[in-house]
Amino acid sequence: MSGVPISVGYIPLVDAAPLIIAREIGFAEEEGLALTLNAAPSWSTLRDQLMLGRLEAAHMLFPMPIAAALGLGGFNTRIDILQILSHNGNSIGVSRALADRMRAQGYGFDFADARAAGEALIAGASGRLRIGVPFPFSMHAELLYHWLGAIGLSAPQDLDVHTVPPPLMAEALAADEIDVFCVGAPWGSIAVENRVGEMLLPGTAIRANAPEKVLAVRHDWAEAEPGLTRRLMRAVWQAGRWLGHERNLLTAAELLARRDYLDLPPELIERTLTGNLVISPRGEMRSVPGYMSFQTGAAGYPWASQGALVAARLATRLGLSREEAMASARAICRTDLYTRNLADLGADLPEAREKIEGALTAPGAIPAIQGQVILPSDAFFDGWIFDPFAN
Amino acid sequence: MPEALSIIVIETDPERAGLIEDSLREAGSFEITVIPETTGLARRISEINPDIVLVDMASPSRDMLEELTLASGPLERPVAMFVDRSDDGATKAAIDAGVSAYVVDGLRADRIKPIMDAAIARFNMVQRMRTELETTRRALEERKVIDRAKGLLMKARGIDEDAAYALLRRTAMDQGRRVADVAHALVTAAGLLS
Numbered sequence: 001m002s003g004v005p006i007s008v009g010y011i012p013l014v015d016a017a018p019l020i021i022a023r024e025i026g027f028a029e030e031e032g033l034a035l036t037l038n039a040a041p042s043w044s045t046l047r048d049q050l051m052l053g054r055l056e057a058a059h060m061l062f063p064m065p066i067a068a069a070l071g072l073g074g075f076n077t078r079i080d081i082l083q084i085l086s087h088n089g090n091s092i093g094v095s096r097a098l099a100d101r102m103r104a105q106g107y108g109f110d111f112a113d114a115r116a117a118g119e120a121l122i123a124g125a126s127g128r129l130r131i132g133v134p135f136p137f138s139m140h141a142e143l144l145y146h147w148l149g150a151i152g153l154s155a156p157q158d159l160d161v162h163t164v165p166p167p168l169m170a171e172a173l174a175a176d177e178i179d180v181f182c183v184g185a186p187w188g189s190i191a192v193e194n195r196v197g198e199m200l201l202p203g204t205a206i207r208a209n210a211p212e213k214v215l216a217v218r219h220d221w222a223e224a225e226p227g228l229t230r231r232l233m234r235a236v237w238q239a240g241r242w243l244g245h246e247r248n249l250l251t252a253a254e255l256l257a258r259r260d261y262l263d264l265p266p267e268l269i270e271r272t273l274t275g276n277l278v279i280s281p282r283g284e285m286r287s288v289p290g291y292m293s294f295q296t297g298a299a300g301y302p303w304a305s306q307g308a309l310v311a312a313r314l315a316t317r318l319g320l321s322r323e324e325a326m327a328s329a330r331a332i333c334r335t336d337l338y339t340r341n342l343a344d345l346g347a348d349l350p351e352a353r354e355k356i357e358g359a360l361t362a363p364g365a366i367p368a369i370q371g372q373v374i375l376p377s378d379a380f381f382d383g384w385i386f387d388p389f390a391n
Numbered sequence: 392m393p394e395a396l397s398i399i400v401i402e403t404d405p406e407r408a409g410l411i412e413d414s415l416r417e418a419g420s421f422e423i424t425v426i427p428e429t430t431g432l433a434r435r436i437s438e439i440n441p442d443i444v445l446v447d448m449a450s451p452s453r454d455m456l457e458e459l460t461l462a463s464g465p466l467e468r469p470v471a472m473f474v475d476r477s478d479d480g481a482t483k484a485a486i487d488a489g490v491s492a493y494v495v496d497g498l499r500a501d502r503i504k505p506i507m508d509a510a511i512a513r514f515n516m517v518q519r520m521r522t523e524l525e526t527t528r529r530a531l532e533e534r535k536v537i538d539r540a541k542g543l544l545m546k547a548r549g550i551d552e553d554a555a556y557a558l559l560r561r562t563a564m565d566q567g568r569r570v571a572d573v574a575h576a577l578v579t580a581a582g583l584l585s
Contacts, residue, residue: 043454162458318461
């Protein structure tokens with residue numbers, strides 16, 4: 001492999017696919033990059049390695065660069081979001097004991113209706129719900145707080161939300177440390193496969209098209225290396241577009257399954273990519289269109305309003321200034337680089353930097369610089385909207 | 392003389408934990424607790440209420456410590472990841488050695504320094520040992536698989552050992568793969584067919 005060497009860190013999850021594909025299918029090489037992928041043992045270590053310059057870029061949970069912008073965790077280093085790598089792909093699961101109680105009370109596990117699932121969960125719980133999420137600053141935590149908050153629990157007071165890294169989730173369930181977990185693929189399927197839990201809801205049931213992982217770099221690196229930033233963005237964006245074609249998913253599953261990457265059976269990865277999931281150890285299947293999605297339309301565009309939304313929620317939960325948090329978050333969503341670097345690849349480019357989050361209940365067209373931008377629904381299950389322009 | 396600092400070391404391998412504990416004791420008088428378990432980690436830490444938590448950066452359980460840094464976290468005292476602000480050399484050295492430290496707010500740098508120095512030195516050594524062990528283990532494993540693949544080829548095609556190895560090598564070069572990977576595929580396929 002020839003080209004300029006560039007090191008990108010990732011966590012071995014299905015949604016690291018755009019990075020793995022950028023390397024394996026040759027999009028990085030086409031851009032003149034020799035892409036090295038480094039698997040990290042934890043999100044905090046990945047963040048520190050990026051902040052200290054051991055990596056040029058990283059696969060990150062959407063809220064991580066936002067948290068960094070708010071001075072939460074790690075070193076005081078600004079991290080920018082170049083583009084969204086994937087949408088959704090998380091699932092919420094429950095311990096088998098809790099699943100049995102919920103079933104005994106007549107709940108049918110439709111894997112679709114967030115309100116019914118939440119009510120059944122509260123009815124089946126024996127005391128305060130103990131919930132495991134992979135990281136304090138994650139879409140998993142955001143989805144859970146929104147979901148359970150919307151059906152009447154006050155978050156965070158009524159909930160015990162703790163960080164449990166997905167590889168340790170099975171252990172935590174077995175030790176009766178948690179009742180509920182929210183994890184990214186393939187960990188939900190692995191919990192089912194290992195018979196320690198059952199899946200209750202896909203993330204899509206709480207919010208359609210919620211951004212999930214991002215391509216993150218140090219702000220200083222993006223400023224100092226505009227050429228490399230551009231090439232990296234283009235390689236990863238094209239990998240995302242490739243992943244958007246259903247005919248490529250089988251190949252993608254085989255590549256991700258390799259020992260160097262996820263080291264898992266390809267069938268399990270393919271189930272995630274196509275949204276055909278086994279939700280219980282009894283083998284019940286549910287099909288979820290768009291369970292996890294990559295580049296379709298303007299999906300990679302890092303809306304500043306989405307950054308502001310997460311910042312506002314973090315600030316409210318942690319007692320920080322909402323206005324300051326939102327301003328810092330907006331600055332790191334690099335819509336400018338997205339527009340500049342991807343225009344001639346034919347990317348759909350919205351005109352605005354911000355939109356009302358959650359307002360689209362059906363696909364809708366928006367003003368575009370280039371292309372016809374039709375956004376898919378981004379609605380929350382309860383109809384909640386976030387207006388970034390409101391005071 | 393201020394009270395002895397309380398240090399938690401999170402390490403699942405008892406041998407490594409022992410090494411780290413020994414070198415910390417050489418550096419000063421501290422109250423050291425080793426937590427080998429990952430279950431109930433946050434609860435155990437809040438029971439001990441330490442001044443410093445040392446954790447192996449390669450451990451996935453490190454993410455559990457991040458919530459200690461939140462105001463709503465399980466500890467009464469605010470905790471932050473150790474960052475040497477005067478010169479981030481020590482922090483970088485720690486990261487490179489594979490150790491990360493969380494310290495309570497307000498702890499003076501001169502009290503942390505000897506602990507970090509000892510931890511960094513020890514983790515450097517532990518990491519080197521781990522890399523060596525891993526490399527040796529992998530090499531042995533690969534050699535075993537290549538030997539089995541050679542044996543299969545010798546039997547199936549009636550060739551000698553050198554010819555079998557040459558065939559493996561050529562195939563690997565043609566397919567742009569490693570000899571060990573080709574051998575692995577052959578052994579797996581043979582297992583399925585027998």
